[in-house]
Amino acid sequence: MTRLARPGGSPLTPRSVDVARLAGVSQKTVSRVLNDEPYVSPGLRQRVLDAAEELGYRRNQAARALASGRTRSIGVVTLGSALYGPVSWLAGIERAVREMGYTLRVAATIEGDPGGIAGALASLLDQGVDGVVISEPIDEGVGLISVDVPVLVLGAPPNFAAPQVVTARVGAGRFARAATEHLLGLGHETVHHLAGPQRWYSARDRLAGWREALRAHSADEPPVVEGDWSAASGYAAGRELAGDGTVTAVFAANDDMAIGLIRALLEAGRRVPEDISVVGFDDIPLAAYVTPPLTTMRQPFDEVTRRGLALLVQVIEKPDVELPPAADQPVELVVRASTAPPPPRPIPGRGRRAIPQAYGVPYGQPAGSEVPYTQP
Amino acid sequence: MTRLARPGGSPLTPRSVDVARLAGVSQKTVSRVLNDEPYVSPGLRQRVLDAAEELGYRRNQAARALASGRTRSIGVVTLGSALYGPVSWLAGIERAVREMGYTLRVAATIEGDPGGIAGALASLLDQGVDGVVISEPIDEGVGLISVDVPVLVLGAPPNFAAPQVVTARVGAGRFARAATEHLLGLGHETVHHLAGPQRWYSARDRLAGWREALRAHSADEPPVVEGDWSAASGYAAGRELAGDGTVTAVFAANDDMAIGLIRALLEAGRRVPEDISVVGFDDIPLAAYVTPPLTTMRQPFDEVTRRGLALLVQVIEKPDVELPPAADQPVELVVRASTAPPPPRPIPGRGRRAIPQAYGVPYGQPAGSEVPYTQP
DNA sequence: CGTAAACATGATAGCGCAGTCAAACGGGGC
DNA sequence: GCCCCGTTTGACTGCGCTATCATGTTTACG
Numbered sequence: 179m180t181r182l183a184r185p186g187g188s189p190l191t192p193r194s195v196d197v198a199r200l201a202g203v204s205q206k207t208v209s210r211v212l213n214d215e216p217y218v219s220p221g222l223r224q225r226v227l228d229a230a231e232e233l234g235y236r237r238n239q240a241a242r243a244l245a246s247g248r249t250r251s252i253g254v255v256t257l258g259s260a261l262y263g264p265v266s267w268l269a270g271i272e273r274a275v276r277e278m279g280y281t282l283r284v285a286a287t288i289e290g291d292p293g294g295i296a297g298a299l300a301s302l303l304d305q306g307v308d309g310v311v312i313s314e315p316i317d318e319g320v321g322l323i324s325v326d327v328p329v330l331v332l333g334a335p336p337n338f339a340a341p342q343v344v345t346a347r348v349g350a351g352r353f354a355r356a357a358t359e360h361l362l363g364l365g366h367e368t369v370h371h372l373a374g375p376q377r378w379y380s381a382r383d384r385l386a387g388w389r390e391a392l393r394a395h396s397a398d399e400p401p402v403v404e405g406d407w408s409a410a411s412g413y414a415a416g417r418e419l420a421g422d423g424t425v426t427a428v429f430a431a432n433d434d435m436a437i438g439l440i441r442a443l444l445e446a447g448r449r450v451p452e453d454i455s456v457v458g459f460d461d462i463p464l465a466a467y468v469t470p471p472l473t474t475m476r477q478p479f480d481e482v483t484r485r486g487l488a489l490l491v492q493v494i495e496k497p498d499v500e501l502p503p504a505a506d507q508p509v510e511l512v513v514r515a516s517t518a519p520p521p522p523r524p525i526p527g528r529g530r531r532a533i534p535q536a537y538g539v540p541y542g543q544p545a546g547s548e549v550p551y552t553q554p
Numbered sequence: 555m556t557r558l559a560r561p562g563g564s565p566l567t568p569r570s571v572d573v574a575r576l577a578g579v580s581q582k583t584v585s586r587v588l589n590d591e592p593y594v595s596p597g598l599r600q601r602v603l604d605a606a607e608e609l610g611y612r613r614n615q616a617a618r619a620l621a622s623g624r625t626r627s628i629g630v631v632t633l634g635s636a637l638y639g640p641v642s643w644l645a646g647i648e649r650a651v652r653e654m655g656y657t658l659r660v661a662a663t664i665e666g667d668p669g670g671i672a673g674a675l676a677s678l679l680d681q682g683v684d685g686v687v688i689s690e691p692i693d694e695g696v697g698l699i700s701v702d703v704p705v706l707v708l709g710a711p712p713n714f715a716a717p718q719v720v721t722a723r724v725g726a727g728r729f730a731r732a733a734t735e736h737l738l739g740l741g742h743e744t745v746h747h748l749a750g751p752q753r754w755y756s757a758r759d760r761l762a763g764w765r766e767a768l769r770a771h772s773a774d775e776p777p778v779v780e781g782d783w784s785a786a787s788g789y790a791a792g793r794e795l796a797g798d799g800t801v802t803a804v805f806a807a808n809d810d811m812a813i814g815l816i817r818a819l820l821e822a823g824r825r826v827p828e829d830i831s832v833v834g835f836d837d838i839p840l841a842a843y844v845t846p847p848l849t850t851m852r853q854p855f856d857e858v859t860r861r862g863l864a865l866l867v868q869v870i871e872k873p874d875v876e877l878p879p880a881a882d883q884p885v886e887l888v889v890r891a892s893t894a895p896p897p898p899r900p901i902p903g904r905g906r907r908a909i910p911q912a913y914g915v916p917y918g919q920p921a922g923s924e925v926p927y928t929q930p
Numbered sequence: 931c932g933t934a935a936a937c938a939t940g941a942t943a944g945c946g947c948a949g950t951c952a953a954a955c956g957g958g959g960c
Numbered sequence: 961g962c963c964c965c966g967t968t969t970g971a972c973t974g975c976g977c978t979a980t981c982a983t984g985t986t987t988a989c990g
Binding site for chain 1: 556557558559560561612613614615616617619620625627634635636638641642645648649652657658659660661662672675676677679680681682683698699700701702703784785786788789810813814816817820839840842843844845847
Binding site for chain 4: 561569570571581582585589613614615616617618619620621622623
């Protein structure tokens with residue numbers, strides 16, 4: 179049976195003095211050994227390690243933090259939701275934090291709570307974290323926030339004042355531009371955009387990238403439809419767009435909305451990709467398996483978080499060293515079956531068309547629903 | 555501009571003594587006020603609060619922890635992945651932890667690392683957490699683990715020795731049984747099961763529930779196909795099952811696998827739900843928007859985590875009080891379009907059938923892919 | 931009006947480590 | 961042989977708070 183004890187949990191768990199006594203050294207020497215400080219003879223070092231092992235000694239982190247002023251922990255401000263993007267950031271952060279020898283404390287912002295970021299940050303700082311990660315920030319009318327520990331901002335421009343602010347971004351704009359250009363390259367006259375909520379920096383980045391691509395190709399810029407990242411909002415947008423006969427290509431700001439959008443298009447009798455092409459964003463694990471498989475942009479979450487945290491830790495430990503410039507991650511477009519060249523000629527008129535005949539398609543015979551489908 | 559400072563961050567941040575001096579009381583009185591202890595006169599209390607406010611005082615948690623032996627934090631052992639189930643647990647836990655006035659520390663198990671749970675637990679206990687949440691545990695040959703703080707085990711039987719072990723479970727078995735019975739109720743002779751990895755308790759629960767339902771209805775028990783929760787594994791299973799003409803209904807242990815499964819069936823020319831019905835598990839937000847919309851079991855993540863954490867905190871703070879018995883959550887089946895009665899007569903023979911004509915379906919005309927689809 | 935409770939405050943002593951400084955030791959250069 | 965300097969070790973102190981106990985100060989009630 180594995181036995182795990184919390185230091186200080188009971189009066190019986192050993193203290194560093196106990197280790198010192200057993201090893202026949204001073205308490206300070208135990209501290210030296212355990213912190214890998216120089217000036218300890220190899221013999222003593224081993225004796226201390228053996229004694230610590232024998233007693234099952236674990237350092238009390240609260241005492242360490244109090245005495246040293248450092249907690250060796252990093253706080254992350256995240257959204258308390260199951261959105262794929264934020265969750266993937268969190269998973270990557272956990273891994274990277276542990277790799278760097280730190281521990282992780284989490285504070286979620288409460289959805290829709292303005293000043294939520296400030297609240298979450300305050301909670302983390304109260305806990306004495308040595309650094310903070312803000313993943314995918316939203317600007318809900320919060321002004322500049324000033325924090326007295328280094329900050330890593332993921333996927334957004336920094337609007338924090340801190341001893342050091344480091345940024346690691348995917349560069350969503352470039353990705354959005356590539357997605358849009360993929361559609362233009364297939365021959366679409368223009369590309370509609372189903373945007374994310376514009377309070378999100380990453381949503382604005384994607385919008386900007388889409389706009390850039392259109393301008394660079396002198397394409398018309400159709401009105402933007404804004405969703406809230408959810409498939410439900412994509413579905414709602416899809417019902418709108420399905421009625422517009424001029425739409426032949428849509429770039430959705432994330433995969434969930436893209437999938438909701440596609441569902442609405444299919445229900446309205448618009449085929450994907452024959453009538454309308456759709457590109458998503460994120461490459462969620464399901465993207466390859468929905469019908470039709472989704473063309474999408476893959477985000478390099480892991481590389482970005484790992485690199486960002488390495489910078490953050492460097493800044494925490496050696497505040498004076500100059501940081502290397504951030505390197506952009508390569509853009510990765512995953513082409514699947516939701517994009518194709520536009521239909522031969524523009525569909526005349528507006529409004530719902532008659533339901534067309536189904537193709538005999540090479541891969542599979544999808545089916546609609548027989549049970550009446552109601553919005554959940 | 556919002557200014558946030560870390561207690562102890564600089565020598566200038568105020569201490570409780572500073573507050574005491576400003577309020578003209580002893581340091582101990584400040585401590586009393588801030589801990590809401592009785593026996594402080596209202597006048598003094600207010601003076602102390604004002605002084606604290608004026609100085610922007612924040613308590614140093616490390617010192618509090620050291621002096622009191624409690625960190626007011628709860629650790630959660632989680633999987634470092636973006637799987638919907640674990641992630642939803644985590645989101646629910648964060649919310650509940652904050653509601654209870656605690657903070658959250660996270661340690662992820664490293665995938666495929668045996669003893670990963672023990673390692674993550676050790677890391678949390680080293681940090682001095684007052685309680686631990688194990689979400690969706692796996693038993694990777696780890697024996698009984700003994701921990702010296704209370705433990706909340708979500709969604710699984712406890713195999714931990716601790717001062718107190720509380721369990722909060724969805725009761726996945728009952729849910730799986732309901733899912734299976736839904737299919738049997740539609741007239742299917744039996745139901746195949748696409749199981750989750752059997753190292754997971756929740757996967758075993760679901761398998762057991764499925765089996766129970768079959769037995770109760772005296773239905774044949776077909777061989778189980780095991781996936782790894784991913785859509786890719788569902789897809790692989792689907793290729794297998796598509797070749798078996800006797801399959802008319804499948805219960806998948808989660809939605810991702812169900813979606814991968816459906817994709818493979820469609821590609822093989824088996825219609826869903828006309829030829830084969832599929833039920834998923836989780837009710838991920840996308841489930842309503844894939845094609846066909848997925849019939850699935852909704853898990854009450856929030857209720858279960860909230861209730862579980864309330865119990866955990868009670869056990870931490872008042873170890874002697876008797877706990878109320880756990881109440882089962884109601885089973886919730888969300889019927890969408892991926893399930894239907896079986897086809898009129900058993901499909902003769904085995905192997906691939908010719909691609910049938912598409913229905914003119916009431917809701918939408920889904921399309922397959924024209925671009926050749928390759929497994930990612 | 932006296933006495934026992936209840937209330938209100940403060941002095942003092944740790945919690946378990948890391949930081950500071952001083953002391954002891956040892957080898958090389960003169 | 962003496963001094964200097966790098967090495968090795970330990971005694972002592974303090975991080976900022978909570979806990980314990982002692983000391984006043986009221987109130988309750990016979």
